[in-house]
Amino acid sequence: MRPILILSEVRFKKDGLKEKELQKENGSSVELKLIDSPVDRKKIEQILKDKPLGTMLILYTGGAARKRIRRAANSAGFSHEDVRIGKMDTGTYCIFCSQCHRINRTASLEKSIICISCGQHLEPSNHYSSFQDAYLGYPIL
Amino acid sequence: MGYYGIFKITGRLDVREVIQVSRLNGFPFPFTKDQYTYSNNSVPLDPAKTITVTADYKNELELKRKLLQKHHHRCFRSLPLSMESQWEIMLLLFNELASCNPESFTFQKKGDECLFQNHLLEEEEAFVFRDVSTIALEPLDLVGRHVQEDLILMGDRHNGLFLEAGQLCFPSNWSLAFVQGMEFKSIHNPVPGIQNDGFIDKVERFISKIRPGTVWERKNWSITVTNMLDTPLETYSVWGKHRQEVTCENAGDLIHLRVEVQRLFRLPMNHDVLFTIHTYLLQLNDLIQQESWFKSFYQNIKTLPEEIAEYKGISTYRTELIRFLENHMEKERRGQ
Structure with missing residues (x-):
């Protein structure tokens, strides 16, 4: 079993704890660390520095923090696949407007939305970009 | 010619x-078969050329540069870690243009001092290799303004291929801004059936094993209604509506077979992958003049699985297209 480190922003503590319990039940050695936002990259580097080889990192954070942690993790030798995003109960999904590139928020992937920037009617898809941390919204004519 | x-x-x-x-x-x-098949139809190229200069060079370069001028954020994207490979690509393409078309281009390199001359456009680019202060644009953005191809740089990291830079002016319904930074496999998620039998994993494995200096080519086809080369997802509301206008009477004028000649090249210095896309359009009225092409095209359209037709955007007018082709067949049979 790979050791697991869960990094969770305080606001997602509940989700982080749930994940910790789940991983424990699966028999993994798991550690949960709560982090403040905005994320301090140096602190993250400090946390990651001594982790054993093969550790899996699970993140419960917002998009901006996620990018910073990913970069720090990559610098510390974690591969892309070593870093996973936890499923958070944020109640929102990010939708990338394919017309103007604005990222919109919505409560459901099932319903169409109107882009708050360009007014385009968009249909959310399940095409997800971990780089944008958003789902692609296709235009509806 | x-x-x-x-x-x-x-x-x-x-x-x-x-x-x-x-x-x-x-x-x-x-089309090489009279039935639609799903495959990685790549072939090695000898000589290993990544680009082609055609008679449409000047027109396409003019369009490309207009698009870059007006919609730069849409047509060019790069991550900082792509710079080394961008330099390598610039050198490679300037070299290739000059060595394959010496009457139209020349390239000289003395130490790190470089001079590229484009005689077709009466322009020159003088720069010092790997010195960003000597160029006004990023290297990929600069060299892309001298070739007809769209240029995509896939960074080969130990855990997959990632789209790290691109100059994309003539996409077929996709967005460079959205896929920037994405992994090869995730980019292709919307393609129907791509996950079946580990197909996409096999393709990625194939690309990751391409040897330095070799070029592999495949042809990808779709259909564009009207003769627009630039059909990005960002302007779908402009060009997508024409799909509703196809009838069995006007299909010959409106419909164009769109073929992307895609080439993959392993960069010998940085080990990343250059992906070039040369887009060609042929009006249906022209295509049907060639009997063997007409038959093959008809069979492929007829046998196209519904989900692929939907993905390629053909579903809206497939019936009208088939009727047009069958009417033409009937006319030929009667000798009209």
Whole structure:
């Protein structure tokens, strides 16, 4: 079993704890660390520095923090696949407007939305970009 | 070859015939079977050329540069870690342009001092290799303004291929801004059936094993209604509505077979992958003049699985297209 480190922003503590319990039940050695936002990259580097080889990192954070942690993790030798995003109960999904590139928020992937920037009617898809941390919204004519 | 060249040689063809002959001659017809099949149809190229200069060079470069000027954020994206490979690509393409088309381009490199001359456009680029202060644009953005191809740089990291830079002016319904930074496999998620039997994993494995200095080519086809080369997802509301306008009477004028000649090249210095896309359009009225192409095209459209037709955007007018092709077949049979 790979050791697991869960990094969770305080606001997602509940989700982080749930994940910790789940991983424990699966028999993994798991550690949960709560982090403040905005994320301090140096602190993250400090946390990651001594982790054993093969550790899996699970993140419960917002998009901006996620990018910073990913970069720090990559610098510390974690591969892309070593870093996973936890499923958070944020109640929102990010939708990338394919017309103007604005990222919109919505409560459901099932319903169409109107882009708050360009007014385009968009249909959310399940095409997800971990780089944008958003789902692609296709235009509806 | 341009149509003026052919006209001079024959002297007997009328202008319409001449244009048709020229378009058909240079067109990379994609179908090799009379039935749609799903495959990685890549072949190695010898000589290993990543780009092609055609008679449409000046027109396409003019369009490309207009798009880059007006919509730069849409047409060019890069991550900082792509710079080394961008430099390598610039050198590679300037070299290739000059060595394959010496009458149109020259390239000299003395130490790190470089001079590229584009005689077709009467321009030159002087720069010092790997010195960003000597160029006004990023290297990929600069060299892309001298080739007809769209250029995509896939960074080969130990855990997959990632889209790290691109100059994309003529996409077929996709967005560079969205896929920037994405992994190869995730980019292709919307393609129907791509996950079946580990197909996408096999393709990625294939690309990751391409040897430095070798070029592999495949042809990818779709259909564009109207003759627009630039059909990005960002302007779908402009060009997508034309799909509703196709009838069995106007299909020959409106519908164009769109073929992307895609080439993959492993960069010897940085080990990343250069992906070039040269897009060709052929009006259906021209295509049906070539009997074997017409038959093959008809069979492929007819046997196209519904989910692929939907993905390629053909579903809206597939019935009208087939009716047009069958009407043409009937006319031919009657000898009209």
